[in-house]
Amino acid sequence: MVIAKTWVLKKHFEGFPKHSDFELKEEEVPDPKDGEVLLEAVYLSVDPYMRPYSKMYMKEGDVMIGSQIGRILKSKNPTFPEGSFVEARIGWRTHSISDGKNLDLMLPDWPSNIPRSLGLGIIGMPGLTAYFGLLEICQPKAGETLLVNAAAGAVGSAVGQIGKIKGCKVVGCAGSDDKVKYLKDIGFDEVFNYKTVGSLEEGLKKAATEGYDCFFDNVGGEFCSTAMFQMREFGRIAVCGAISLYNDTEPQKGPYFLFPMIQKQLRMEGFIVWRWNDQRLEALTQLMNWVKEGKLKYHEHVTQGFDNMPEAFMGMLKGQNIGKAVVKI
């Protein structure tokens, strides 16, 4: 018997999340039964999707949704031997019992010089989101121009680098000068701070005078509607997230962008990464290889301690992280 700590959604978020919306609880975790495992969190993830998903899929009192890298402490399931590492979609919990359905073994032969936390980042869900969203929805061709916003985030930084691997000119937007510098360091061609640029429209035009063939949108709202007018004919827009809208209490309004959609014959598609689950292993292997080859660089924003998960989550929503925000136990 172990005692698990969990973070519970005490009260549905209204506007930006507050510390008082969360509650730290403890519960006893029994020994695993046949087919089950007991796992212990090593790293936990905080991601933007948790904000809208809390509203769509959770009720007050539920353990916060989320993924973690866990180590199997006890196993009565031969797929997950003791000591193995898994990615577990099991919520904000230090210890858990699982029948294995919400677990995936991490890639075998994980190199010792690559942190396992990347299994929550560039070699995990955010990396897959970047990989499939860019390659399947935007379908970039060498020589094309790609726009990424929230570009210093876990997904955005991977999108831009995969765009470079595929031969695109990559333009990234981020919200601080540190982030802009980071993006230049990892190979983005043009970068600007959208908070200090004056006019986003002018910034976008200056960074790519011919306009954009591909646009990977993590931000939504005004950024999206402005960028839509800067797309080139037959441009493709992957709608991955809308972090600028997640904390609204009233739905935001903006100018319709149907004219450029028609005139430029643009294609815009929303997606959730699980759509390509059948190609997950192949894609993770590719991402791992790019990381090993130094073609995909990563940065992590690590918060120490399970007790600090709400702060890590709220900090990520404020954009305090460069790269992937994770919590280390």
Next chain:
Amino acid sequence: MVIAKTWVLKKHFEGFPKHSDFELKEEEVPDPKDGEVLLEAVYLSVDPYMRPYSKMYMKEGDVMIGSQIGRILKSKNPTFPEGSFVEARIGWRTHSISDGKNLDLMLPDWPSNIPRSLGLGIIGMPGLTAYFGLLEICQPKAGETLLVNAAAGAVGSAVGQIGKIKGCKVVGCAGSDDKVKYLKDIGFDEVFNYKTVGSLEEGLKKAATEGYDCFFDNVGGEFCSTAMFQMREFGRIAVCGAISLYNDTEPQKGPYFLFPMIQKQLRMEGFIVWRWNDQRLEALTQLMNWVKEGKLKYHEHVTQGFDNMPEAFMGMLKGQNIGKAVVKI
């Protein structure tokens, strides 16, 4: 030497077009030179696209853009023999000289019981717009539910009927009870008058409780943003037109629909029919066959006389037509 009448854009439209924005002019048309033809308009088309295109592609003093069915009066171009009928993208003119580049011969063996004006309608650009937009962008499957707005218009009425041919449940929205009745008569499954329905959202929900797989949008604006929230997972939206926005002097704003795009993984694509020009003849032949077989019904709203073209155009923009609005000389 013949005298042509032409309608000129005297003043760029501001808001809804006014009669004083147009000017009727006469000009002498010389005899055709080698490679040229002289043609005479038989039917002229008035279409929604002329409103935004006037702003994008015309200057004051230009002859209004548009297509006509013309008869070749004199020919020095063997492709277009005297007496043959052509679809001519040559503007609002009774007589014209052409080198053939803006002409297409009508389908051969045009049946005598099918009006040649359909070459401006269901067996012409609007029919092709419906055909390619629906089949290539929406990619409807039998058993799916299709939503069409401006459904009694030239394009919308073809979209709905092609949807029925492909085995869809078809829901149409139109702006008068006469139009609603017409749509029921030509086989739409569910139809409602969006002007009297009270709540568009409720009307859409009632017509298809499970939501929509395909949405062919001719209207844009508020209709579009409302309908986006009624789409089913992996829904496809063809953005054909935005007639609700064409006469704006200030860009309209509406709620962002990025959440349903992501959550339902929707794909939205704008298009212009010329994209599929290489398949034009094949598609026209299919449309003609469906008309002959009675599977595609048509209705025309005919205005008599070239002098009445501005009225025909403005009436069409007001939605006074059922089916295709044409002007007969």
